[in-house]
Amino acid sequence: MSLPDLSRLDAAIVDLDGTLVDTLGDLAASVNAMLEELHRPTLPVGQVERMVGKGSEFLVRSALEAAGAGTDLLPAAHAVWARQYEAVNGRHARVYPGVREALAGLRDRGLRLACLTNKPQAFAEVLLDAKSLRGSFEWVFGGDAFAQRKPHPLPVELTCQALGAQPRRTLMIGDSVNDAMAARAAGCPVVLMRYGYNHGQPIESAGADAYLDSMAELLAPAAGSA
Ligand SMILES: O=C(O)COP(=O)(O)O
Numbered sequence: 001m002s003l004p005d006l007s008r009l010d011a012a013i014v015d016l017d018g019t020l021v022d023t024l025g026d027l028a029a030s031v032n033a034m035l036e037e038l039h040r041p042t043l044p045v046g047q048v049e050r051m052v053g054k055g056s057e058f059l060v061r062s063a064l065e066a067a068g069a070g071t072d073l074l075p076a077a078h079a080v081w082a083r084q085y086e087a088v089n090g091r092h093a094r095v096y097p098g099v100r101e102a103l104a105g106l107r108d109r110g111l112r113l114a115c116l117t118n119k120p121q122a123f124a125e126v127l128l129d130a131k132s133l134r135g136s137f138e139w140v141f142g143g144d145a146f147a148q149r150k151p152h153p154l155p156v157e158l159t160c161q162a163l164g165a166q167p168r169r170t171l172m173i174g175d176s177v178n179d180a181m182a183a184r185a186a187g188c189p190v191v192l193m194r195y196g197y198n199h200g201q202p203i204e205s206a207g208a209d210a211y212l213d214s215m216a217e218l219l220a221p222a223a224g225s226a
């Protein structure tokens with residue numbers, strides 16, 4: 001476990017769901033509203049949690065499978081989910097402790113910041129605005145911004161380019177193995193938050209440089225405080 005030396009970094013790329021904002025309440029509410037509309041059984045929140053992090057198509061497909069529905073419903077179901085999510089986006093969501101402090105501290109130290117999420121771009125922009133986080137980032141890139149999404153390295157490489165930073169000097173901050181795999185393959189150091197969503201798997205096996213309980217630990221690693 002080695003915490004990054006901020007003086008050796010020019011930029012940071014920050015994941016959204018499970019890293020900046022706890023969005024599980026909105027995601028579960030919208031998935032279950034979709035299933036109800038499709039006359040399917042709803043799912044426990046803990047089950048929905050394991051489906052978060054690989055984008056909305058994966059979320060909807062996994063929910064349909066878990067509810068015993070055929071994936072031939074996928075395009076129509078995704079449209080239903082998107083309408084439901086738009087209606088609740090931000091309502092049950094909360095910014096994790098330490099996030100605002102960490103973003104301000106990273107910016108104060110001269111790091112350029114981008115948010116890179118697998119959440120659809122439009123929903124990401126609305127959520128970040130609603131939580132007064134949009135202004136912290138020079139760029140916001142959603143799961144539909146590029147030809148590939150995390151865990152593919154392409155979105156990380158293109159975000160580094162947008163920030164004008166070399167991958168080895170750009171820290172990925174995430175909560176799941178998708179963030180770690182994308183960062184590693186792009187050549188970025190990576191830290192993962194323990195509080196997020198990792199498909200029901202232990203986060204410590206995700207291959208990060210460090211695992212944190214609060215993003216604020218990046219600013220004062222010795223204190224280890226939130
Ligand atoms: O929409 C999702 O799957 C969540 O995406 P994120 O963890 O990359 O922000």
Ligand SMILES: [Mg+2]
Nearest residue numbers: 015017018175
């Ligand atoms: Mg995430």
